[in-house]
């Protein structure tokens with residue numbers, strides 16, 4: 292049944308990393324009315340805000356879409372679990388809180404691909420605009436922005452040993468992966484503020500919600516775009532089994548993320564003609580690139596038993612340690628509960644001829660079969676490796692014309708020779724690090740994949756059987772100027788008026804690192820593009 296209508300200048304779909312930025316920035320002008328639709332609810336769940344709560348929200352359907360890929364030949368035919376935030380803050384409310392921007396060369400490549408205005412030099416001001424850097428401002432960083440970027444406050448013996456091991460093999464320490472260059476090993480910076488998560492809901496949206504011109508509608512699933520000819524004029528959404536329309540006087544801005552933005556476009560008849568016809572969705576506009584070009588970071592682990600009882604597993608094994616850790620957190624906002632899950636990383640090259648690092652390796656001071664199953668009941672830690680710029684491409688396709696049905700996520704992992712070689716080389720490098728005199732005092736045993744795995748083929752099989760995602764799907768509504776591009780460099784959907792896409796789906800290529808900061812940067816720049824257009828129209 293169709294219910295009443297709300298109206299605004301801008302209707303934003305999805306209150307995730309990008310959507311909260313867009314809503315906060317566009318509503319800064321009291322004369323601009325903004326409606327933000329979010330399929331999930333408020334971010335009341337207290338585990339969202341405690342860094343150690345990552346494991347609690349990882350597979351909690353009350354805040355998470357809990358997607359799964361289609362069975363993937365590259366991952367030994369397994370379905371890979373794809374968590375995505377379904378709550379205010381979106382994936383920034385459930386992510387690992389690692390603050391990484393990517394390499395300067397990533398953005399220069401975007402520019403090279405025809406995306407004017409997106410070179411490293413062009414995007415730096417937007418990374419800075421978003422940022423409140425606790426170390427203070429410098430050439431690369433700024434203070435005063437909504438996204439608080441903090442340091443890991445307490446070192447850990449395993450992290451220190453990993454850094455020393457990398458140094459021993461010739462990798463330099465890097466204090467700032469987001470500065471002049473990414474190479475080297477060091478502590479991550481985190482999107483946390485005083486030991487609590489700084490999602491975009493916390494940093495951007497909450498301060499803006501008192502504005503009269505911003506309305507946030509939660510538990511509202513956008514089901515279809517409303518078009519007049521080739522212009523979008525609103526969004527149909529469902530709430531409590533009722534159907535509503537949010538009308539947009541100026542624009543609809545899709546911020547549903549790399550899975551849901553292409554899904555909503557296709558549900559609305561905008562996408563590859565043949566596919567829409569096959570599914571039974573009337574075609575309004577043939578746009579072949581929608582859902583195509585999917586990239587993700589596939590990772591594989593080395594899991595170790597630790598010789599010393601210093602891991603988070605050990606804390607969880609003792610009621611007294613848990614109590615002490617809880618108290619430490621509630622009194623001082625420190626200790627294991629304030630720690631992110633991957634504190635230290637190495638950015639390295641698997642081949643000397645490469646211009647920039649092609650793998651990221653991180654160390655987590657815990658081990659588990661799957662985060663949602665709890666930690667191992669013994670002392671353990673994990674090394675994770677992933678390739679920064681995979682060549683393999685997958686796609687998002689509709690499985691049905693019903694908005695409630697998840698689309699098909701076809702990841703197509705490890706489909707090229709380079710991708711397969713890179714992940715195995717990375718895992719062997721991990722073993723070399725574990726064999727150094729700095730790491731050896733901590734390594735009791737490699738229990739996954741274990742010493743029986745020695746050849747490159749065996750290591751590849753291990754990667755296929757035991758790997759997973761580090762949760763960075765992108766590029767399914769890519770920005771560009773070629774026939775497969777979905778949005779232009781101003782993020783306007785080709786061939787359709789009144790419609791932009793602003794989220795991780797527009798990345799022309801996945802960036803060399805974690806994708807939250809890059810998505811926030813995209814939204815900061817998009818807000819500027821929209822405001823410029825408004826000024827020109829005035």
Ligand SMILES: Cc1cc2nc3c(=O)[nH]c(=O)nc-3n(C[C@H](O)[C@H](O)[C@H](O)COP(=O)(O)OP(=O)(O)OC[C@H]3O[C@@H](n4cnc5c(N)ncnc54)[C@H](O)[C@@H]3O)c2cc1C
Pocket residue numbers: 304305306307308309310328329330331349374375376377378379380381382383385386387388389390391511512513514546547548549551552555761762763764794795796805806807808810
């Ligand atoms: C478990 C996990 C760990 C991660 N760790 C890190 C990390 O440590 N560092 C890092 O940089 N990146 C990390 N990432 C990746 C990063 O968080 C994402 O790339 C980023 O948040 C994507 O932002 P987005 O705006 O594109 O999408 P999202 O933040 O996912 O936002 C999309 C929003 O749209 C809503 N939505 C979708 N469809 C609809 C609809 N039809 N109607 C209404 N609302 C809708 C969703 O509910 C969601 O709130 C992680 C991601 C996950 C899931």
